[in-house]
Amino acid sequence: MTAGQVDLGAVGLDGGAHLLLRRALAPLRPGDRLAVLGTHPALRVHLPAWCRAEGHRVEWPDSRGAVIIRGAGRDGRWLGATRAGAGTQGAVVDRPPARWGLAPRGALVEEGGPEPHFDLDDRRLVWSEVAPRLYAHAAARQWDPATAVPWDEPFSLPDDVEAAVVQVMTYLVENEQAALIVPARFLGRIHPHFREVVQLLAVQVADEARHMEIFNRRALLRGGPLGTSSAGGRASLFTLVEESDFALASFLLSVLGEGSFVDLLEFLHHYAPDPVTRRVAWLAGQDERRHVLFGVAHLSEQAAVDPGLRARLRAAVERRHDALRDTAGLNDDVFDALVVMAAGSWTPEAIEAGYRAVQELERAMDDGRRRRLERLGFPADEAAELSALHTRNFM
Amino acid sequence: MAEALLMGAVAYDPKVVTIWNGFRVWFRAHGVPFDYVLYSNYEQQVEDLVAGHIQLAWNSPLAWLRAQRLAAASGRTVRPLAMRDTDRDLTSVVVVRREAGIGTPADLAGRTVACGAVDSPQATLLPLAHLAQLGVTVTVRRFDVGVGLHGDHVGGERDAARALIAGEVDAAAMLDATHLMLGKESTLPPGATEVVAQTAPYDHCMMTAGETAPADLVDRFAELLFGMSYSDPEVRPLLDLEGLTAWEDGRTEGYRALDAAVDRFGFYGPGGEVTMAGYQP
Numbered sequence: 093m094t095a096g097q098v099d100l101g102a103v104g105l106d107g108g109a110h111l112l113l114r115r116a117l118a119p120l121r122p123g124d125r126l127a128v129l130g131t132h133p134a135l136r137v138h139l140p141a142w143c144r145a146e147g148h149r150v151e152w153p154d155s156r157g158a159v160i161i162r163g164a165g166r167d168g169r170w171l172g173a174t175r176a177g178a179g180t181q182g183a184v185v186d187r188p189p190a191r192w193g194l195a196p197r198g199a200l201v202e203e204g205g206p207e208p209h210f211d212l213d214d215r216r217l218v219w220s221e222v223a224p225r226l227y228a229h230a231a232a233r234q235w236d237p238a239t240a241v242p243w244d245e246p247f248s249l250p251d252d253v254e255a256a257v258v259q260v261m262t263y264l265v266e267n268e269q270a271a272l273i274v275p276a277r278f279l280g281r282i283h284p285h286f287r288e289v290v291q292l293l294a295v296q297v298a299d300e301a302r303h304m305e306i307f308n309r310r311a312l313l314r315g316g317p318l319g320t321s322s323a324g325g326r327a328s329l330f331t332l333v334e335e336s337d338f339a340l341a342s343f344l345l346s347v348l349g350e351g352s353f354v355d356l357l358e359f360l361h362h363y364a365p366d367p368v369t370r371r372v373a374w375l376a377g378q379d380e381r382r383h384v385l386f387g388v389a390h391l392s393e394q395a396a397v398d399p400g401l402r403a404r405l406r407a408a409v410e411r412r413h414d415a416l417r418d419t420a421g422l423n424d425d426v427f428d429a430l431v432v433m434a435a436g437s438w439t440p441e442a443i444e445a446g447y448r449a450v451q452e453l454e455r456a457m458d459d460g461r462r463r464r465l466e467r468l469g470f471p472a473d474e475a476a477e478l479s480a481l482h483t484r485n486f487m
Numbered sequence: 488m489a490e491a492l493l494m495g496a497v498a499y500d501p502k503v504v505t506i507w508n509g510f511r512v513w514f515r516a517h518g519v520p521f522d523y524v525l526y527s528n529y530e531q532q533v534e535d536l537v538a539g540h541i542q543l544a545w546n547s548p549l550a551w552l553r554a555q556r557l558a559a560a561s562g563r564t565v566r567p568l569a570m571r572d573t574d575r576d577l578t579s580v581v582v583v584r585r586e587a588g589i590g591t592p593a594d595l596a597g598r599t600v601a602c603g604a605v606d607s608p609q610a611t612l613l614p615l616a617h618l619a620q621l622g623v624t625v626t627v628r629r630f631d632v633g634v635g636l637h638g639d640h641v642g643g644e645r646d647a648a649r650a651l652i653a654g655e656v657d658a659a660a661m662l663d664a665t666h667l668m669l670g671k672e673s674t675l676p677p678g679a680t681e682v683v684a685q686t687a688p689y690d691h692c693m694m695t696a697g698e699t700a701p702a703d704l705v706d707r708f709a710e711l712l713f714g715m716s717y718s719d720p721e722v723r724p725l726l727d728l729e730g731l732t733a734w735e736d737g738r739t740e741g742y743r744a745l746d747a748a749v750d751r752f753g754f755y756g757p758g759g760e761v762t763m764a765g766y767q768p
Contacts, residue, residue: 106670107677134666137580137682141664144573147717147732163572165732168718204720 094159095120100130105138113160117148122164129157172203176285186215188285197285210283212338216397220390223288230295230382237305240375243313247366253436256429257369259319260360261311263426264376265304266321267353267487270329271383272300274345278338292386299379306372313368319429324420328485331412339394339401340408346387347464348409348479349487350380352457356486359453363434388464395469402469406478413481421484457486491522492704494543495532498525499639502728509725519708528635528768529553529606530761537563537759542700543708547637548608548745549754551693557759558698566696567737568705569712573730574691575741578663579614581684582675584651589658592621592684598657599626601647605766606754607638608745609691610647614660616748617686628656635768641665648674658683690741694734 098116103109109130116126128139128150139158143150147165152158175182175198182198190207212218220226249257275293282290311318332349335341357377364370395401427450432438435446458479465475496507507523514521524541526532529550536544537557546554554565581600583589589598595618603610611629618625630647633640644661648669651659661669666682669675694712696705712734715722726732749755754763 104670104677105667106675133681134670137578137663137685138667138670140576140578141662141667144576145664145730147572163732164717166717168716168732169723171718172720202720204723 094127095124097127102131104132105142120162124162126160173200176201188283212281213283218286222389227288227292237302241371245367256432258311259425259429261307262319264307268300268303303376320425322423325423325485327419328483342387343405346383348482351384352486354380355457409478409481491520493541494523495541496545499636506728529637530768536697539699544695546693546695549637553759560758563698568694568696568709569734570737571731572733576688579609579686580682581658581660582680583658583683585681592623600658601628601650601656602660603643604631604634609662610644612748689744693737
């Protein structure tokens with residue numbers, strides 16, 4: 093008594109017939125019989141070989157065709173399989189196990205296999221409800237450095253204004269380098285279960301790669317060599333790269349550093365002496381806002397459930413301040429270049445106005461940092477105190 | 488170490504280390520002091536089994552037959568323990584190019600048949616014995632890849648298939664599953680070959696126990712072997728690598744054809760001595 097029948101037609105097992113067999117065998121139980129018809133000349137050789145490997149038996153009761161007696165075969169593979177996530181849709185869980193590894197969230201995961209160690213596997217430390225939306229936004233706003241900037245638009249600047257632009261661009265490339273490395277170092281540590289966070293950070297890394305490209309290209313646009321890189325500036329950035337705690341690194345880089353950079357890029361957009369500088373500042377500023385948003389969002393969610401977080405954030409700012417106490421902070425050349433850009437000319441009045449504009453920028457940066465610190469739950473006075481301890485290098 | 492149940496296996500592929508390391512951990516976790524040694528060829532493994540240097544041997548069909556002959560010659564015994572579900576009812580085929588006009592085994596008379604290594608049961612001894620039994624005399628062109636591995640290395644079959652497609656030979660002998668695999672990987676283009684002869688079903692590898700193996704340990708080992716479940720995520724990757732879904736009893740009736748082929752070609756003498764000319768593992 094056969095439980096079913098499948099006609100393979102002229103298709104051979106070296107040409108895809110196993111799909112037809114598997115489909116026909118799937119609903120049957122071990123011991124059930126499946127009649128197999130087919131005209132492929134090698135069927136009589138290949139069908140027993142295939143059944144043997146799959147754990148089924150085969151008989152040839154007459155010349156018309158074969159009968160497969162279904163074995164348990166490889167059914168056992170999925171006996172203990174579970175979804176990687178909560179419920180049938182695989183929602184985000186608090187603590188994804190290592191054994192889920194690289195399985196996509198929501199997939200049916202075979203038991204066994206490697207158990208890779210992703211140390212950032214705590215939802216409270218990594219996840220933010222806003223991450224999926226921010227990722228979608230980030231992916232939609234990707235731009236092409238080759239066409240998004242009017243590289244060929246004619247302009248001409250006095251040599252020393254051009255030199256100021258080149259100096260600022262040099263500084264920006266250096267800072268974006270740090271901003272690229274920091275999330276990149278965490279990418280491989282985050283449990284893949286938190287997919288959208290990984291995607292968001294990956295786009296953030298790609299953002300910084302493009303920023304480095306456009307700033308570098310603007311610096312070299314008129315053929316000049318790059319400006320200076322100060323030891324103090326590099327020391328400040330290196331404290332960011334060294335931070336191995338995800339929350340603290342995200343706080344120092346995104347909330348404080350990139351937060352300050354948003355103001356800096358607005359300043360550059362406003363005072364840019366040429367259309368290329370104006371555009372590159374604007375493009376980078378749009379991306380940086382998103383980086384800040386994610387940092388603030390996931391840390392404020394974390395602060396809501398972890399009352400000890402703010403004390404650790406505070407300690408991180410103080411530690412970084414102490415580490416940088418004996419360094420110069422912002423490269424003098426950068427500060428002066430910002431003044432020259434804002435001044436636009438070398439009359440004493442213009443220089444004075446430029447200097448005031450940079451002071452205004454520093455105030456705006458401080459205001460912004462205090463605002464974001466308050467969003468993380470710091471009282472106003474503590475926010476002011478911490479903002480003042482932020483590196484003089486801006487990032 | 489005195490209590491260890493030592494098994495020999497032939498290192499025909501690097502995956503053998505993964506397989507038996509995995510099984511070693513699993514057996515030990517289940518209370519059997521299992522360990523293994525690797526051999527470069529089956530002949531040394533069989534001699535060591537019969538001499539009592541190892542207690543178990545994961546034997547090719549040819550190695551099983553030699554173990555039996557060697558043991559019998561010295562008044563000892565070897566015991567068939569277990570085989571993979573995939574070791575049962577294999578066949579070998581002789582294939583020709585479709586356009587060659589060879590429709591029956593008799594058409595092969597006087598032609599050149601490519602086969603695998605000299606010691607391959609499935610790609611040499613059994614299909615050539617089958618043709619001889621049919622009274623067909625052919626010229627043999629051997630592809631001696633992995634000599635000493637008793638055909639565990641598929642290289643000889645693949646080279647024979649390539650020679651067939653290149654028109655260097657008139658036919659090629661191989662395992663049924665190899666014919667399917669070479670078709671899937673397009674070494675044999677779809678529809679390019681047809682099967683002109685097929686052997687009766689025979690059996691393949693045998694887990695063999697030697698006489699010095701402590702019976703209780705061997706029984707426990709076999710019990711655990713039969714208890715390995717494909718639904719166990721710990722052993723499933725090892726079963727996948729070893730190519731089985733379940734262990735079954737070791738039956739010996741499936742070796743008759745090979746036993747006859749060994750005598751026909753004088754591969755081993757009655758006492759298990761290696762008598763095949765030019766066979767150097």
